[in-house]
Amino acid sequence: KAGVTQTPRYLIKTRGQQVTLSCSPISGHRSVSWYQQTPGQGLQFLFEYFSETQRNKGNFPGRFSGRQFSNSRSEMNVSTLELGDSALYLCASSLTAGGYTFGSGTRLTVV
Amino acid sequence: AQSVAQPEDQVNVAEGNPLTVKCTYSVSGNPYLFWYVQYPNRGLQFLLKYITGDNLVKGSYGFEAEFNKSQTSFHLKKPSALVSDSALYFCAVRDGYNNNDMRFGAGTRLTVKP
Numbered sequence: 352k353a354g355v356t357q358t359p360r361y362l363i364k365t366r367g368q369q370v371t372l373s374c375s376p377i378s379g380h381r382s383v384s385w386y387q388q389t390p391g392q393g394l395q396f397l398f399e400y401f402s403e404t405q406r407n408k409g410n411f412p413g414r415f416s417g418r419q420f421s422n423s424r425s426e427m428n429v430s431t432l433e434l435g436d437s438a439l440y441l442c443a444s445s446l447t448a449g450g451y452t453f454g455s456g457t458r459l460t461v462v
Numbered sequence: 463a464q465s466v467a468q469p470e471d472q473v474n475v476a477e478g479n480p481l482t483v484k485c486t487y488s489v490s491g492n493p494y495l496f497w498y499v500q501y502p503n504r505g506l507q508f509l510l511k512y513i514t515g516d517n518l519v520k521g522s523y524g525f526e527a528e529f530n531k532s533q534t535s536f537h538l539k540k541p542s543a544l545v546s547d548s549a550l551y552f553c554a555v556r557d558g559y560n561n562n563d564m565r566f567g568a569g570t571r572l573t574v575k576p
Contacts, residue, residue, distance in 0.1 A: 355505075384563060394552065394566040407563040441505055443564075450496055451564060453505035 353378065355454035357442050363460045369430040372457045376423050376444030382406075383425040384451060385417060388439040397440075400425055429459075437461045464489040464555045468567035475543045476575055483538040483551050483570045491559030495536040497527055500550040500569075509551075512536060513558065523547070543574045 356375040364370050376383050384407075385397040396409035400419035417427040423444070429436055437460050443451035465488045475481045487493055494513050498506040510521025517529045527538045536553060550571050556564040 357505075386566075393568045396563050396565060399563050409563070443506075450494075450508060450511050451506075452508065453498075455505045458503075 357454035374425045374442030380444035382445045386441045432461045466567035481543040485553030487555040491557040494556040494558040496554040498552045
């Protein structure tokens with residue numbers, strides 16, 4: 352059974368650019384959540400999607416957005432990148448409220 | 463909103479000794495509690511969870527955790543630590559009643575010395 356797949360694994364962008372990250376959940380999982388992990392802030396919740404609808408949202412500026420498609424795949428987008436957006440972005444999928452399965456993450460570096 | 467506190471940034475133990483990584487939580491509804499482990503440059507791996515039932519939960523790699531409702535704690539334990547257990551450990555909580563998102567603690571770095 353395939354796990355949660357995140358692409359790309361590594362990304363280098365210039366300040367001011369925008370970026371799109373992709374997440375393919377485990378087959379059958381309808382919930383996808385996104386987290387930002389940095390050494391200083393730990394794991395910060397970005398948003399959660401369920402059946403193409405945003406169900407929960409964290410405290411991030413509007414530059415961070417996401418969406419979920421009918422096949423449950425999800426993308427997150429960050430516009431007007433700032434140096435502080437450099438982080439490991441983790442995606443997790445779940446079948447129920449019983450727990451998440453995480454992908455390996457996308458390491459974003461903004462220069 | 464739900465939240466988790468991991469009071470120790472770092473825990474050091476000798477190989478073969480028991481280990482404990484502490485976690486306390488706050489949630490208004492039903493606590494669903496989880497422990498995850500992270501190795502360098504990797505995502506989070508699930509260790510164990512408490513949803514309902516026995517307060518002592520057994521998980522992967524010999525880890526266990528005890529749910530204590532009165533102390534709102536969910537400490538992670540292992541009777542005999544291995545050097546390979548050295549990693550970053552995260553406690554997480556989800557409000558099972560309100561179906562809110564999962565919130566994580568700041569993480570505890572466990573180092574097991576030979």
